[in-house]
Amino acid sequence: MPSVIYKMPDIGEGVVEAEITAWHIKVGDTVSEEDPVADAMTDKATIELTAPVDGTVTALGCEEGDMLTVGSMLVTFETETEGDTEGDTDEVDNSAAVQNTPDIDADLTPNPSGSSDFIYKMPDIGEGVVEAEITAWHVKVGDTVSEEDPVADAMTDKATIELTAPVDGVVTALGCGEGDMLTVGSMLATFTVEGDVTPAAEPAPDETAPIKASTNKPAASPKPRAEQPIMPPSPITKKVLASPAVRRRAREAGLTLSDATPTGASGQVTHIDLDRLETALEPLPGETRIKVIGLRRVIAERMAASKRNIPHFTYVDEVDMTELEALRKRANAKSGETRAKLTVLPFIIRALALTLRDWPQFNARYDDNAGYVSQFADLNLGMATMTDKGLIVPVLQDAGSLSIWDMAAEIARLAEGARTNKLSTDDLSGATTTLTSLGPLGGIVTTPVINRPEVAIFGPNKIRPHLVMKDGVVTERQVMNFSVSCDHRVIDGYDAAAMVQDLKAYLEDPTVMFLA
Incomplete structure (x- = not known):
């Protein structure tokens, strides 16, 4: 039955x-x-x-x-x-x-x-x-x-x-x-x-x-x-007022009478109203409709809430990565096959952890309902990671305490866990600020959206060769634009510029970050 x-x-x-x-x-x-x-x-x-x-x-x-x-x-x-x-x-x-x-x-x-x-x-x-x-x-x-x-x-x-x-x-x-x-x-x-x-x-x-x-x-x-x-x-x-013929048509077509806008003289739903309803419900030729559910829905809601509630501004500056790239290559050559190859990301994170000790307003969350900002001594860095299901943000816990090699191993573990759905609740919670990187696809400039209730998000872009005048000689250098998006309710533009200058100092003379 x-x-x-x-x-x-x-x-x-x-x-x-x-x-x-x-x-x-x-x-x-x-x-x-x-x-x-x-x-x-x-x-x-x-x-x-x-x-x-x-x-x-x-x-x-x-x-x-x-x-x-x-x-x-x-x-x-x-x-x-x-x-x-x-x-x-x-x-x-x-x-x-x-x-x-x-x-x-x-x-x-x-x-x-x-x-x-x-x-x-x-x-x-x-x-x-x-x-x-x-x-x-x-x-x-x-x-x-x-x-x-x-x-x-x-x-x-x-x-x-x-x-x-x-x-x-x-x-x-x-x-x-x-x-x-x-x-x-x-x-x-x-x-x-x-x-x-x-x-x-x-x-x-x-x-x-x-x-x-x-x-x-x-x-x-x-x-x-x-x-x-x-x-x-x-x-x-x-x-809902409608004739038996209209009701039968709606029932056979799987339409809901109350969804139609009635235009009949007595407020009843007519066949014309059903025509309009069918047009609104049916995809256009060549149109594919995909229901937004699950992780994609959560991302959409969070990004919309962030842009709706946070007055964003983005500051971008150019960083000379030539010395850091040379140091990275020497470290990889020295380690041989005993350790995983170092990418530039652990070096950037180490420099960021050192910089934010002096700029705690960037390593913070803003509870706008309660009206206070929480600043954190430890850097628990969210790392935006693209997967087949959408964007997942695992957290590199207490990044400032890790060595370059330990950081590289932990980054690899989190990235693999995100792609294979094997992260624990602890791996996905507790971020105090976030870094997003598109790796070799990094582009020239990004303007990332803040992961609310955090107040900043950092975005290294692609490293590229660039001719510059240095000591009166044109020479090729490896440069990278570095972006930071900030919550203007908490962070001023001057502070963003000054913070990035301090970060640049570590990245452009990378041996200093290992003496701090």
Whole structure:
């Protein structure tokens, strides 16, 4: 029989979640359309939610007293036919990927057949996280899973966690689509299990364990079945006016009537309005639409917030790297094959660590809500690293205490860990400022965006040959432009220029940095 998912509707006034204060149904009940289902209480009112279809209740999305976000699964019904339900439709996207160890939070409801409906709730994944983005599903409705099989990937601001099945069973419902935010305690998935199964709680996640970043690789397409997940219109909003023909067309085309702008004489949605809605939803010829989710979404949000909140300015100066390059080559020649080859990056970082001892305002964070700047004695340097999934910023801890060789080894470890998704939480946290480098692609000048709430970001550019006049003679030198972007609320332009001059002194006479 067709399965209908009734999602928590939009109950208006900017409300994003509501408390389910009372259930009027239970699993196994047969209901008719418009029968009371549950009471949902917001800060402003208590709303009675009613059944959108005739059917049998197969799963409830939460318990009484739980908070449920708009769009989360409220009830799942089995219906005799697909019916003629009206309102918002939302195809459940049954593709994606993840890894977990958090405590299991679930409900077990017996069925007359002897099986049980097991509701797996979004677990508490620690560190004060109240919600996570489901970036990938590893299961779809109808799949048979075993305990510990991957179910979904949940991404927070700090990590991507793989959530695994707490029981053996058959997937009967998914709580959201890929890219949706799900709060802790909301229904993640529902399983049909044999008998009365009570899983053992698992240990809390190990914050030092390696983090598996989502691959954002879509799983196989779901098999066709008579599913019709729906979200009925808000019970406190006015019913959308439309003729039966318009409603039928919208339903067959998978359009939501409330998304259309009505232009009919009585405020009804017309065929012309559906034409406009279809044009807005359908890609143009040659257009490919890619949903922004997971790491790419986080990067987009953080960069937008940084540019929106921080008045950036960038200072650039030219540095003569000839002597440093000569020193680097001598060091590599002397070490032979016993050590990894040194790049220029460890030398730049050592010079930066020494410089910032005298310029602590650059090695700082600005809490603009609380109104204070935190300056740090140790340089924990974020290192912007490009990977196949996007930009990741591992942290070189206490960079000023490392030798050139130890620094080179640690940089290599962090870069490899970023590319293979094997960095721990400690490797990704605690940065006091950031350095971004494009290596040989470095260009002439960069104007990097600050990693908020830090107040500066440093950007060495490409080293290139350049003819200069030195002691009356034209000679070739190896030069590099060095960029620093600063938060003008905290750092003045003069300070940026003076700081870079001190940095230049170390880089242009590199033996000095080993005497400091």
